[in-house]
Amino acid sequence: MLRDGRTMFDPKQTPQSISPEGEQSIPVSQSVPTLSVSIKEHRYNPLEQVLDQCALSVQPGEVVSLIGPSGCGKSTFLKLAAGLSDPSDGQVNCKASETAILFQEHRLLPWKTLADNMKFGFKGRKIPAEEQIERLEVAAENMGFSRADLDKYPSELSGGMRQRAAIARALMIEPDLLFLDEPFSALDVGRRREMYRLLLGVVKQRRCTVLMVTHDVFEALSLSDRVLVMAANPGRFLKEMPVPFRSEERSRALVADLEQTLLQDEEVAKLFQMQDWDRVL
Numbered sequence: 001m002l003r004d005g006r007t008m009f010d011p012k013q014t015p016q017s018i019s020p021e022g023e024q025s026i027p028v029s030q031s032v033p034t035l036s037v038s039i040k041e042h043r044y045n046p047l048e049q050v051l052d053q054c055a056l057s058v059q060p061g062e063v064v065s066l067i068g069p070s071g072c073g074k075s076t077f078l079k080l081a082a083g084l085s086d087p088s089d090g091q092v093n094c095k096a097s098e099t100a101i102l103f104q105e106h107r108l109l110p111w112k113t114l115a116d117n118m119k120f121g122f123k124g125r126k127i128p129a130e131e132q133i134e135r136l137e138v139a140a141e142n143m144g145f146s147r148a149d150l151d152k153y154p155s156e157l158s159g160g161m162r163q164r165a166a167i168a169r170a171l172m173i174e175p176d177l178l179f180l181d182e183p184f185s186a187l188d189v190g191r192r193r194e195m196y197r198l199l200l201g202v203v204k205q206r207r208c209t210v211l212m213v214t215h216d217v218f219e220a221l222s223l224s225d226r227v228l229v230m231a232a233n234p235g236r237f238l239k240e241m242p243v244p245f246r247s248e249e250r251s252r253a254l255v256a257d258l259e260q261t262l263l264q265d266e267e268v269a270k271l272f273q274m275q276d277w278d279r280v281l
């Protein structure tokens, strides 16, 4: 059973096509979505249409990932969904009360220590001082930061530490909606898995809703309830791959099987130029 109540027993799930009208053809659960996005089109300049007919509803506690070739418009869709700018034509409806955004770049302030960067999200929020300290301590432990690390400046941290700091900063405000753009790209395989567990723990405990962009298909299928594949020129949703297993049931073999099914779909294979999928090189 998926978190939103849908059941999908067929382990050989196949990608479903998405109609140009958006996802109306896809069955969704009955609860009020945390996030509804309907973008008819988006352009940064009048001559180039970046997005075309991208509609998506995300249910409370659902994890949805966007994958697609570089430049197809994933980050643009995420930024519009997060309300960072308005679509040229379309609307975004968000029911979340606390939203956090994690950008592709870590965006830490170079003149602030790691601790101050991690606490930066508290600015403007009424969180008592003791609770701020408690959240910082828990986050530092979860992220594997020592007391000495907390006094360092971003320039003194490794790329992976900076990325973990940005993840901590986002999670420390306890969001009920998280927008993540390539959040784990700088982490080694062990840290990545720790972060996956942490993220899915937050999703489960607080019913946090997640919309994530990633280049890593295996990662997307490991973490998500469904994965949307975007095509380019203009950016649009091409396929949806539901993940028919609860997160705790997902083994490497099951996810690898789903990855193979997805990447062997004719249209998806063409999109990523992966028609000879079984070849490593």
Ligand SMILES: Nc1ncnc2c1ncn2[C@@H]1O[C@H](COP(=O)(O)OP(=O)(O)OP(=O)(O)O)[C@@H](O)[C@H]1O
Binding pocket: 044, 045, 050, 068, 069, 070, 071, 072, 073, 074, 075, 076, 077
């Ligand atoms: N601020 C901007 N101004 C003008 N064009 C932009 C801007 N941001 C993105 N674009 C263009 O919009 C298109 C989609 O970019 P976007 O970053 O959304 O793609 P993406 O799928 O996230 O790429 P990647 O996987 O490489 O991060 C690209 O052609 C890009 O050049």
